[in-house]
Amino acid sequence: MRETPPPLSVHHLAVVVRDLERAEAFYAGVLGLPVTRRWTDEAGAPRSVWLELGGGAFLAVERAGADGPTRADAAPGWHCVALGIAPSEREAWRGRLAASGVAIERESAYSMYARDPEGNLVALSHYPHPQPGAG
Incomplete structure (x- = not known):
């Protein structure tokens, strides 16, 4: 076998x-x-x-x-990089991003999405664990 x-x-x-x-x-x-x-x-x-x-x-x-092409979000290919965080760290990350001038573009119950300086989508995710107090 x-x-x-x-x-x-x-x-x-x-x-x-x-x-x-x-x-x-x-x-x-x-x-x-x-x-x-x-x-x-x-x-x-x-x-x-x-x-x-x-x-x-x-x-x-x-x-x-310097003059290479860029990729649109809807184009085929990798969509984003999702980095793992603990659910209890979500609000601290929200503050850290805001203090650095990085806007949260959208959120789900488990992830926050922002963009790097080049426009690449980066998620901070704690899936499958909910944020404390959520639910």
Whole structure:
């Protein structure tokens, strides 16, 4: 009898951005993801910043070409990155985003959605656990 292999895990996610410095300020500064590595291109210019996500995964923020295309929300492809938070932290995250000038675009019972400086959708989610007092 063959053993069933374990499910795949997330190794890393990558997002391509036009302004690497601004994106790092959002992901490392506003969201507090620790920077684990920086990469440069052949000329020594910043090319990529890797940020720790937990569970061994990381987010690679990669510099794009200046005039590359952008993706509309309704276009096929990845829709958003959802980062896990505890239900009890939701209001603290709301305040942290507001203090950083980051608007919450929409909410569900389990997630808050905002955009990074490039317009990419980022969710802070505590699914399947409800927020304390909800229900």
